[in-house]
Amino acid sequence: MSFLEIDHVSFTFPRHDKPVLTEIDLHFDQAVITALVGPNGSGKTTLTKLMIGVLRPACGEIRLDGRPLVEYSLGEIGRRVGYVFQNPDLQLFCGTVAEEVGFGLANRGCQRETVEERVAFYLDYFELKDYGGVFPLHLSQGEKQRLAIAAVLANEPLFLVLDEPTVGLDAYRKRLLEDYLKKISRSGRGMVLVSHDTAFVDRVAERVVILENGRVIEDSGRKGKAADEA
């Protein structure tokens, strides 16, 4: 049994005729980094939103840890799966950067010392230490992206879904993110990352799934070649 299972899933937006996704069959295991690649409008982001229960499939079923996703509340999904939105502005909602990183932990009843310790670690790792008291939407695009990733990672979810995590990051910060994602993977947690950054996919992903026109056209364990083709 895989951690996240997508079986025969199709999806069409309300009041639209053309399906965005058709008959998707994908299983994602823990400890594997999977890249979801494909041209603009191929349904990558829609698929990730289905994975985290923000959208519901028109037909087919998605199971998380063996249970149908529809049986989970968004909060329960959020505790298991961390999701980094394509646009970080959509997921930053706190008054300060430090609050943003610690929000999930603080609201799940973690001890204050634990929250502060973890916030300090993630601010330091993603080089946001100097911005702890800054309003998140005042940060630059790259800083917002790092903050969105840090805020999700601080929750230590069992599985990660990252939609375009490298947008706005410089080469050095991409390397930092790469190291951290590999570390997470080694600790037994799986992830799906959507990216157009072929070099990043090449270095990080162990499995590459290519979507085109809402269908999976290739699902390969090989890395590099498939991503380049997309």
Place this chain on the structure above:
Amino acid sequence: MKLDPRTKMVMVLCLSGLALLYNTPGRLLLLLAVTVAMLLIFRFDLGAIGSYLKPFLSLMVFLFVIQCLFAPSGCVLLAVGPVPLVTTGGLLTGAGVVLRIVVVTAAAMLLATFNARDFILGLVQWKVPYELAFMVSIALRFLPVFRDELVNVVTAVQLRGVDLKKVPWGQKITMYSRLLFPVIYGAMLKAQRLAVSMEARGFRVYPRRTYLRRLEFSRADYVVLTVFPAAAIALVIRHINLLAH
């Protein structure tokens, strides 16, 4: 049926004005029926009203309960000792408040049956300064943006592992009130960026503007522009007379 945007604006003003004036569910239901009929005539998808109202459902329930509890009158339906909790008058007042929100929202949907360009053109032809007309159209465009922003925040909060359904009401109110400021401030930042983008594209470079199209009233417009305001004024006068007696 195709009507001039200005005619539709007058219809919205009449329907919303009457909704604010009336406070009994019966009259508000009649007003809602008229509004829905208008939307159907203009082939508006009624399902969209539901999606606009959905985020405000908890607010409407809250207002309904508050009105039920704090506006007691008529027969007592439920009481705790000598304190009346639910009364027929309270229920009617609560239903009136909720219906008023629904009517105003549904009436505003008439504005969605034409595009922003026609809206500005209509106001300008009414001698409203272009800048002001543009501001109003932007404000209308920002309402759904603001609603989406709130929905995004609620989704993002839950995806950080917070089960909002299980959070006690007191804590939930504190959490929402703390989130409100960043949402409002975020919307202001967006407005600021929009202003910069507009200026960068030459907004107000020339003092005089010219327009390719010109809106013309049809016979149907004149009929509606006569019937709607006349009916609204008659109903207002009738309502005032009823209150006076």
